[in-house]
Amino acid sequence: MVSLIKTERMAEMMRSKVIDLQTRRVLVSRIEGSEQQADLTAAPNAAGYGRVRHFRRAVREDWPANPLPIEPAARWLNLSCTSEVRAQVFQVAGCAWRCWYCYVPFNMLSADIKRSAWKSVPELLDLYWAECNRPPIIDLSGGSPDLVPEWITWMMDAIEQADRKSSIYLWSDDNLSSDYLLTGRRELLSRMESYGSGYGRVCCLKGFDPISFxxxxxxxxxxxxxxxxxxxxxxxxxxxxxxxxTLTSPPRPTDRELVGSFVERLGEIRADLPARTVALRIDEFGAMLPRMNETRRLALDNQWRLMQAWQDCLAAGNVEAVR
Known part of the structure; x- marks a missing residue:
């Protein structure tokens, strides 16, 4: 029987392996030559430590549109309404969880120094500045950047020092596996708040109840x-x-009720959160294929029914699309 991950213990261990506070460096994945590269539509850039991601509003004709980070980035960068944006992605090489549908190979989530390198923010920005036709968005991804919130504030400081804040939108992922911003590092949270709307943070909820999580x-x-x-x-x-x-879960008779309760919970936390939530469609990537089994294939099929339940709940509550 596979033992379940103890999140707090795993997060602390991963953090200790992917950040060096003394030298202000983070362990960044090397994408070039990795299993992940095969799933990319363009070759890795930034000397192999970055990639360009195309965020597209249209997911599929029968799936709700995904306006993230298109809408907040367009507001900051004064872009006209657009269906697609490009982002420069850097990935921290650690994560507390092992989501079966993750597009990153698990060997790139375990702080493996053979598949990563220590990089400071100035070093990453030098790689970014050197790129031709560089994207106007920097996406700090992973892995799990919430393990290293300092990375985000260091990037904010460096962008401001370079006088590039108005021309770069900063975006980061968060899987809510650690509460470092809320316990003992409140100054980092204050720094993110002071940066304003040039920074957006997306948190990925890994299911809609404890079982799906x-x-x-x-x-x-x-x-x-x-x-x-x-x-x-x-x-x-x-x-x-x-x-x-992520609405991936094997079918259960109570699916619709569970999704409805989850939408209510989000609204209780903050009234606008359901409207700021995107149901993320999970596709098959090369990295996840070895992890697939019959139960997970059922979950991929069931996400369509769960998405419809999600949409019905939003419609019943007159919740508008994410903006």
Whole structure:
């Protein structure tokens, strides 16, 4: 029997392996030559430590549009209404969870120095400045950037020092596996708030109840409530906050009721959170194929029914699309 991940212990271990506070460096994945490269539509850039991601509003004709980070980036950068944006992605090489549908190979989530390198923010920005036709968005991804919130504030400082704040939109992912911003590092949260709407943070909720959460992450089911507790702390801040939810779970008779209760919970945390949440469609990537089994294939099929339940709940509550 596979043992469940103890999130707090795993997060602390991963953090210790992917950040060097003394030298202000983060362990960044090397994408060039990795298994992940085969899934990319363009070759890795930034000397192999970055990639360009195309965020497209249209997911599929029969799936709700995804306006993230297109809408907040367009507002900051004064772009006209657009269906697609490009982002420069850097990935921290660690994560507390092992989501079966993750597009990153697990060997790039375990702080493996053979598949990564220590990089400071100035070093990463030098690689970014050197790129031709560089994207106007920098996306700090992973792995799990919430393990290293300093990375985000260091990037903010460096962008401002370069006098590039008005021309760069900063975006980061958060899987709500750690509460470092809320406990003992409040000055980092204050720094993010002071940066204003040139920064957006998207938190990915890994399911809609404890069972779907544990199924998706491989972690103890208690992590579901912990995700919501951390989200509640962020929701009280001035950060420009958005959410993803992954609706991957094997079919259960109570699916619709569970999704409805989840939407209500989000609204109780903050009234506008359902409107700031995007149901993230999970596709098959090369990295996840070895992890697939019959139960997970059922979950991929069931996400369509769960998405419809999600949409019905939003419509019943007159919730508008994410903006």
């Amino acid at each position: 544990s199924f998706n992450t491989g972690a103890d089911p208690s992590g579901f409530e912990e995700q919501l507790r951390i989200l509640s702390g962020y929701a009280k801040s001035e950060i420009d906050l958005y959410l993803y939810v």
